[in-house]
Amino acid sequence: MAETFTRLDRRKIRIAARGAEERRRHRRLPLHLHGRFLDSRHQEEKCRLIDISPGGAKVATRVPPMPGDFVVLLVDGLGRLDGRVLRKGDNWFSLQFAAHARKRDRLADAITWRFNMQRLGLEEDRAAPRKEGRGRAKIHFADGVVIDADVIDVSISGAAFACLERPRKGEEVRVGEMRGHVARIWDGGFAVAFMPPNAASASAA
Template sequence: MNSASLYNAPPEAPERQFSRVTISVQGRFMRADHSEYDCIVDTMSPFDAVISTAHRPEVGERIVAYLDYLGRIEGKVTETSHRSFTVSINATDRKRDKLSAQLTWLANKHELGLPEDRRHDRVAPSNPVSEIRLDDGRRYPCRIIDLSVSGAAVEIDVRPAFGTMVVLGNMRGRVVRHFQEGIAMEFMTIQPEEAIIKLS
């Protein structure tokens, strides 16, 4: 009988294969009435997320959230508590695979106690005009907001996906965060301090 019930499990059953991980990621979410509020994602899997906020939506309400490191997610609120709510994430298999990889990276960063990507002093370059190059040859003009030996914040009109390899000037790195004006990238290797000072 128990075996039969497993075969008749509903489509959402696969989410049980994914345990939530603790990530503590900040973001903003938009309710059905288009009002926006700050939030923190406490735990998350590729199928659902527990979000803390002072403005709790209603069960059954559809929300869209923009999260640091993870980008845009959307879904339906399945349960609420005093200071948080759970959202069932609506996504394609490809998006879930991507979320799984991003969550693994965030969870490892949390478990290992790795320092944040702003662990090095950042400077604003005297000549901020530069260019971002993608591996497929596309080039986009950009403006360097600030940079350090380990990464940079760049104002740019496009938003390459998280994990995308990009080249800023002659510094190669990957996209680790989106924000309103552009992207943050983490260099693949620590850059010589002299090179950063020369730009400042």
């Protein structure tokens, strides 16, 4: 009997972990990109993202479509997104994307990249092929040193950079509007863990 309870407990833990991961993956982020959409009546309207996750988005527009309508959303920097309208207001609507897991993963990477570009002051590498997580950033250290580094990867909680300089682990840094500390170091690069916005503000004060 005890073994049965243990198996059930482990199963509940796995289910809860998967649910927590899914909630993290579908966290809505404010991302104000312009675009247009085509509704089921083949009418095209200009629009602007209010927020977005890999599972859906809230969109501002002059003439929102009706709940239940299937729309094709074209957003600068994110491409084509298909989905069905869930709710609408006077000048907005929300929709749920119709996408398979692989496309949602790619969309999650694109959303994260676009969300962090402005906050981190990233300069896109125009000479290189377009790839999520590619760009240049200026990294400011507490002693006044500023270095340029290539972005390897970026997420909501941190970023990895490639450069020749080797900072000290734990050293405080600022990248654009974000503050954090050096969390890991390896040959040719390092990773920064960002502080939560409220903690970063307190540290700056």
